[in-house]
Amino acid sequence: MIERLLGLTRLARRTPPAVGLTPADVVHRENKWRLLRYRPTGGGPGDAPRHRTPVLLVPSLINRHYVLDLTPGKSFVEAMVARGHDVFIIDWGTPAAEDRFVDFDEICDRYIGRAVRVAARVRDREGDGSGGKVHLLGYCLGGTLAVIHAAAHPERIASLVALAAPIDFDEAGIMARWVRTKSFDVGALVDAMGNVPWPLMQAAFHLLRPTLPLTKAVSLVERAWDDEFLDGFFAVERWSNDNVSFPGACYRRYIEALYRDNALVTGRLSLAGQPVRLQRITCPTLAVTFEGDHIVPEASGRVLLDLVGSADKRSIRLRGGHVGAVVSRKAATTLWPQLSAWWIEHDCANDGPAHLPGAANDSP
Amino acid sequence: MSAWKLWKQMFDAWESTTADFMEQVLRSPAVLEPGGAWLTGMMKLKTASDKMAAGWWGALGLPTKRDQERTLHLINQLHSRILDLEERLEGAERP
Numbered sequence: 001m002i003e004r005l006l007g008l009t010r011l012a013r014r015t016p017p018a019v020g021l022t023p024a025d026v027v028h029r030e031n032k033w034r035l036l037r038y039r040p041t042g043g044g045p046g047d048a049p050r051h052r053t054p055v056l057l058v059p060s061l062i063n064r065h066y067v068l069d070l071t072p073g074k075s076f077v078e079a080m081v082a083r084g085h086d087v088f089i090i091d092w093g094t095p096a097a098e099d100r101f102v103d104f105d106e107i108c109d110r111y112i113g114r115a116v117r118v119a120a121r122v123r124d125r126e127g128d129g130s131g132g133k134v135h136l137l138g139y140c141l142g143g144t145l146a147v148i149h150a151a152a153h154p155e156r157i158a159s160l161v162a163l164a165a166p167i168d169f170d171e172a173g174i175m176a177r178w179v180r181t182k183s184f185d186v187g188a189l190v191d192a193m194g195n196v197p198w199p200l201m202q203a204a205f206h207l208l209r210p211t212l213p214l215t216k217a218v219s220l221v222e223r224a225w226d227d228e229f230l231d232g233f234f235a236v237e238r239w240s241n242d243n244v245s246f247p248g249a250c251y252r253r254y255i256e257a258l259y260r261d262n263a264l265v266t267g268r269l270s271l272a273g274q275p276v277r278l279q280r281i282t283c284p285t286l287a288v289t290f291e292g293d294h295i296v297p298e299a300s301g302r303v304l305l306d307l308v309g310s311a312d313k314r315s316i317r318l319r320g321g322h323v324g325a326v327v328s329r330k331a332a333t334t335l336w337p338q339l340s341a342w343w344i345e346h347d348c349a350n351d352g353p354a355h356l357p358g359a360a361n362d363s364p
Numbered sequence: 365m366s367a368w369k370l371w372k373q374m375f376d377a378w379e380s381t382t383a384d385f386m387e388q389v390l391r392s393p394a395v396l397e398p399g400g401a402w403l404t405g406m407m408k409l410k411t412a413s414d415k416m417a418a419g420w421w422g423a424l425g426l427p428t429k430r431d432q433e434r435t436l437h438l439i440n441q442l443h444s445r446i447l448d449l450e451e452r453l454e455g456a457e458r459p
Binding site for chain 2: 030031096097098099100101102106110114117174177178181182183184185188189191192193194207209210211214215218222
């Protein structure tokens with residue numbers, strides 16, 4: 001108890017944790033978004049990535065990309081680079097007032113398409129690339145975007161990972177219920193605000209678990225003596241309060257087509273004028289869901305495997321919540337090795353399948 | 365069992381029950397409908413006041429905020445189209 005009290009008195013003097021420290025280079029810049037490529041560990045000529053197919057990470061539009069590169073030792077990106085993967089990530093940046101006109105097609109078709117092509121080209125130029133293909137991983141809303149993009153442009157995707165990605169919006173919980181009410185007018189919201197302000201979205205997310213701030217406060221008191229816990233806690237808190245607004249035109253389509261019409265599942269969605277059919281995804285596909293995920297319920301993410309046309313499709317179901325299960329110390333021993341094994345197994349240089357520990361095989 | 369552990373157990377039980385109850389309340393159309401109506405009303409009010417302000421700017425012959433946003437967006441789109449063309453050119457030059 002005394003340790004706890006002493007820990008609490010030290011909280012005010014704690015410096016905010018540094019986040020997103022894995023060294024990276026900007027390989028492309030367009031409007032507000034950037035494509036980053038992480039440098040290999042060590043940085044020497046012998047430390048070049050060992051696997052041929054680059055990995056492209058697509059984070060959520062409304063959160064900062066550094067959730068996947070939180071702090072040294074708790075960074076998914078750092079771990080993947082250390083395992084020899086050539087990792088690229090989209091940093092969506094901060095939309096400005098003029099980006100209210102940026103629509104869903106622009107982001108999901110043009111921007112992600114460019115990121116896929118640039119990542120593949122950069123790798124190919126080094127002489128040992130994958131012939132223009134990338135492993136695509138999308139997290140949360142980034143997963144939905146990645147899946148839609150893969151369905152529209154399957155030719156450049158070596159494998160697809162949907163990490164806690166909402167697919168079936170009939171299963172998307174309170175948020176889906178709210179935006180489907182007659183009184184919620186998404187057009188009025190976008191017309192008035194331009195970009196949908198992040199505090200409004202954050203307030204909506206807090207409604208998913210209104211007791212969460214209190215639970216966090218109690219955890220803080222309980223573990224106030226544990227420096228390692230506090231570093232992780234404040235890093236995640238920093239990230240979860242560092243959000244970005246949603247480009248207005250894109251938000252309108254996202255709500256109308258996905259939340260209200262559930263068009264991805266029903267096959268009514270189109271991207272840049274072309275119909276989006278999940279059946280067109282034939283690359284190896286992995287759906288990762290979490291038991292305690294209040295933001296993306298398991299049922300919403302797992303349905304992907306019933307809809308894609310892949311012969312090799314698998315699921316990983318882990319304990320934990322939407323963020324904790326991806327960035328915790330436990331994730332470093334459960335989720336991360338499985339994702340690395342998945343990419344190694346499906347690397348263009350590999351001929352035979354490798355064992356993917358813990359994954360359920362849904363292949364026919 | 366320490367006093368803290370006992371209190372924590374009670375807190376966890378309370379939190380779980382309360383969170384489930386709040387979820388049931390928030391799922392109710394009796395809460396969601398008025399919430400949506402309030403938000404929509406506020407947004408329409410803001411749009412109306414923004415339009416009035418833009419009308420004044422326009423009457424003075426000045427570009428409105430929306431005009432500037434459209435122009436900047438078009439510049440961004442032009443940049444994207446140039447990048448599209450560069451990619452095509454690079455593809456055409458490749459053997």
